Amino acid sequence: MTTIAPVASRRRRTDRAMRGVLLVCTLLALVPLVFVVYYLLEQGLGALSWSFFTSDPSGRFLGDPGGVRSAIIGTVLIVGLASLLAVPLGIGIALYLVEYGKASRFAHVVRYFVDVMTGVPSIVFGLFIYIVLVLSGIGGNFAGWKGSIALALLMLPVVSRSAEVVLTLVPDSLRESALALGSPRWRVVAKVVLPTAMPGLVTGSLLAIARGAGETAPLLFTAFAVNSTTWNLGNQMNSLPIQIFNDVRQAQSNIVERAWGAALTLVLMILALTLLARLIQRRSRIA
């Protein structure tokens, strides 16, 4: 196609230069990734071992610092509960906005405040939950489920926003033809809109969950930290991000090594989520 018209050499040079710039920028964007992955593997792989995953942090100042079992379990539980709260609610809001609210005044208000919510720093959600749920002593003091709620607040607008974008991209012609065939609105939503948007919804949700899993700030003074493993979301809970955050600030090299190992673990878990998102996306594309 580009060869249809002859192009002046100056324009061709600009073209080539700009293409080069864009390529260089793309490579530049990948440089940090390469370095982060390199150091994660270089520093983190050595820390990984069977006992790293099966023992709790010992808390001992000298000697063996122990592993990260309690942190892994804590992260899975806290993020799991947070997702169960944020994903349905977020998609619900997006459905309301796209299918019913549209350009109404109320929808504008909802959309605006969900937008505002995306701008709320994660630490402020942590602060809010700390004041409302921890200091007030509702259900004990620090607890895993309070961390979940803080995370859910953070994930909710992300889910909702991405879902709204995806739902908006569902062509109106699809809705119109279904409606024209006499389908009720709910069937159109259930049979046409959601299925069409499903890959995007799942991807968006999983990305939000992945983002939640890596968040440290909302857990700082909600789930707090503990060394031993607990399965009870009503207790103080350890989590990978908090474990890393605490270990980064240590000077002893064996604890810093655990931080790298925990970081590698966390990144791998998030990668697994992302991979899952893509698998589901691909599969439903075929359907």
Added chain:
Amino acid sequence: MRTTQLLTALLSIAVLGFGVAACGSDSSSGGGGSSSSSTTTGGGSLNGAGATFPLPVYQEWAARFKDKSGTSVNYQGIGSGGGIAQFTAGTVDFGATDSAMKDEEITAAKKKGDPVHVPTVFGAVTVSYNVKGVDKGLKLDGSTVADIFLGKVKTWDDQAIASQNSGAKLPSTKITVCHRSDESGTTKNFTQFLGVYSKVWESGPGSDKSVEWPTGTGAKGNDGVAACIKQNDGAIGYVEQAYALANKFTFASVKNKSGAYVEPTLESTSAAGEGLQVPADLRFSPIDAPGKTAYPITAATFLLVYQDVCKAGLSSGKAQSLKAWLDYAEGDGQGAAKELYYAALPDAVHTAAMKKVAGLQCNGQPIKSA
């Protein structure tokens, strides 16, 4: 058809989510009535938070106490300021600080009951540094240390340092100051010492758990400052001795009240307790102790509990565990502390501390030993 399955899955997730949320709040409101004991079963654990100064020894104690009693003590080092705040807010079973609570902090805590200071160990605040080429302990007096932390002494070969260390090879490396960014009892003790020897310090930054630092990098906790020292060539900071030793830092011999340069050791730390006058509420500080062999920046560290632990919100089971933990700290713990270079309490303080622990109550009754 697959899409409908996904849809059902989504809906069931939604239902599940609300279900779990409901359960979560149900169980929590049920537990709320019986206070913080709801977070544990049968007093099997204690939650504490505060000073990082004694963190190494408290964690060691916790590990040994668990072997002995089965109770796990979860101690988080969040700084003395955080320890007092969380203790006052009642979010922890015990707090910890290494500078005694101020009067207004006591007043704030009175809402839950009378706070009791239980001194546990003495430790040395070392002036640690990381300077390539200087691997011996330098001699420093209080006013020089103050000038370094004021940013007046900018390089390691400054005359102020060199004049006290004839013969030492000093590089012209720039000094990087590492200090605490959080509210810290270690900071309070260290700045109190600086204030004694530097008028400029006293009238400038002053002495408190956090001060307005004229220069330097802020880091959280003794561990954070240790990391800061380790990561920067030319860095100087103040950390508890256990941190300095674990990281193989070189630290200064500091000039004490009687004019001798004293290296922080177990002996010189203990010596700071000699002839100490201790008030009835045990809010004392051994900073700049008069003893000839005393290390001048020696600090005492305290556990914080309420006089009536049950009225402050603990179950009677937890009250027993807490008392056992404090008994351990004043008993076997004293010996274990030495392994981490913390000094045991001087006799007078130790006796007073044990009396405080024995006097703790649960709903007006003495706490039975478990």
Added chain:
Amino acid sequence: MEAATIQHGGRPDTGRPPPSRLPDRLLRWGLTGIAAGVLVLIGYFFIRLYLESRPVFSAYGIIDFVLTDAWIPSKDRFGALPLIVGTLITSGIALLIGVPVAVASALYVTELAPVRIRQPLIILVELLAAVPSVVYGLWGVFVLIPKLKPAEQWVSDSFSFLPFVGGTVAGPNYFIAGLILAIMILPIVAAISREVMATVPVEQKEAALALGATRWEMIRMAVLPYSRAGISGAAMLGLGRAIGETIAATLVIGNAPQIADSIFGQGYTLAAVIANEFGEAAATPTHRAALIAAGLVLFVLTLVINFVARYFVNRSQRAMTRSVPTGMAG
């Protein structure tokens, strides 16, 4: 042109609604209920934070709180200027570095890259988003700070004639924090830019090419004008994330409540101060109020950014409908 009218919520109504049935109404009111519930929650969130922060505003006044350069909790003095300046400097650096790179990579991926490597490139850029902020912090502390320090010192010495450059480079500093924030916002900005660029109608691009435009001219005349609004939105989101980013920033900015005179100096950000201090502020009402007020200032910053960004987005959308045809005619 049909596609152009699909924008944020501005969907034209699809005609007369079908007769309302029970499931219809359930769905409708259920969803409305969720939306309303979330609105109530956010409302409570704001009101609670506002009430909690009042002590500090009544003690200092909003202007004094925001414009005083003194954050000294021990003396009960709370002026947030150093925190605000730190937040703005670091996110400014993040935008300056992050957005051009992100947009360029998005352009390359959507318009220039051979089809075979498009998907791998997209995945790679997205992987940047899979790295949690605490891991960037870890990496920043142990890799970026020590490795970049000599280079920063060289820049600081060689370009000291520039404003805000010069002096001794501190390990953790504004620039390092900004750089890490740039990396962190890059995938988001790139992803949204890509999405927007993918919606540029093929006819427009083909029309440009058919008229003899080179690839770059096609990008400049068809792709960029069409997606300018979306790119602004992407940058806006990136800015929001940079401003609120807490953990990585607190690990690499130095946590010094001061306004440094160089971008290689140490500072503090609003989010970092909250993370560091809210555990110890529980029992001191003014301190607690000051931290919540810092959080509120973060909101207001975001709100203003949102508002301004929206204004530009709207304007560029209106301009686009005119400029696209003229661009093509030229």
